[in-house]
Amino acid sequence: MTRVHNLYWEAAQKLSRQKLVVICLGIIAIYILVAVLGGFNVLPDYQTRVGAEYEAPSLELAKLLGTDLFGRSVLYKILAGTKTAMLIGVLVTSISVPIGVILGALAGYYGGLVDVGIVWLYTVISSVPYILMVIAISYVIGKGLVAICLAMGLLGWVGLCRLIRSEVLKTRNLEYVAAARVIGANDLQIIFSHILPNVIHLAIISASLQILGAIKSEVILTYIGVGIQDGASWGAMISDATGELVQGIWWPLAGVVLAMFLLIYSLNVVSDALRDALDPKLRGTTEVAEGDSQFEAKEAAIQKA
Structure with missing residues (x-):
């Protein structure tokens, strides 16, 4: 455990x-702060009329990104949509990551029929296009936020399950696992106390990517009419903007695209950084590269001297 703590x-x-x-x-x-404030109803009401219809952006806070067809603030709608996007990202991740970790650990540790059954399950799920499966499940459960989160959460664990399974297959026969068996640890203790702490970095990296994928999927589903039906949503704003662009009304689309870009770009950068920092293979490659560059620098300095 000390080694794991040192890694983090x-x-x-x-x-x-x-x-x-x-x-x-x-x-x-x-x-995240905006989403939390939205949860406590601290943010301004996005349904409140703040001006005339389709006012261009101005320096006034409520009209910083202009107004929509009903004179509502585009900025306030984006803030309300941020709450929806972050809520979906967190809920979907909370469902899919535990499923992927548990099933992957069980398949990798036990093998045999358990492994065959889990591999068959995620092969069937991955053989059908993701968006079509989400639409089908959401239609069965019912449209809305809860249905979308359940559908994406129940389908989004496949990639992580594969990663955890492959890592557990590599580690289940290592010396520290054999030592745990010798001292009398049962299977659950070995899986959750000895194996998973050494592969949990994959779940952390996957969680950041899962939030990103859930947000983008919600926007796509809402845009095609099977996502969020009530409340503010970035997908609904993009759907409304398709008709506004013809009239030269560009600021609602520009505002929501900017909000999405900042969040998606930030999540991508953090995900890549987490992968580089936590993946032992990449860490080793980076350390070797840094060591080589330092050696070359010292050698060059010696030659100059």
Whole structure:
């Protein structure tokens, strides 16, 4: 466990030295804060009329990104949509990551019929296009936020399950696992206390990617009419903007695209940084590369001297 703790401590230090990663973490924190404030109804009501229809952006806070057809603030609608997007990302991740970790660990550790059954299950799921499966499940459960979260959560664990399974297959016969068996640890203790702590970095990386995928999927589903039906949503704003662009009304689409870009870009940067910092293989490659560059620099300095 000390080795695992050292890994995360070193990863945190490495991330803190990267300015772009720190900035992106700050942007993500702002989005989370907006979602939390929206949950406590602290944000301005996006349904309140603040001006005339389709007013262009101005320096007034409520009209910073202009107004829509009903004179409502585009900025306030984006903030309300942020709450929806972050809520979906967190809920979908909370469902899919535990499923992927548990099923992957069971398949990799036990093998045999357990492995065959789980592999068959995720092969069937992955053989059908993701969006079509989400639409089908949401139609069965019912349209709305809960249906979308359940559908995406029940389908989004496949990739992580494969990763965890492959890592557990590699580690289940290592010496520290054999030592745990010798001292009398049962299967659950070995899986959750000895094996998973050494592969859980995959779940952390997958969680950040899962949030990103859930947000994009919600926008696509709402845009085609099977997503969020009530409340503010970035997908609904993009759907409404398709007719507004013909009239030269560009600011609603520009505002929501900018909000999506900042969040998606930040999540991508943080996901890549987490992968580089936590994946032992990439860490080893990076350390070797850094060591080689330092050696070359010293050799060049010696030659100059």
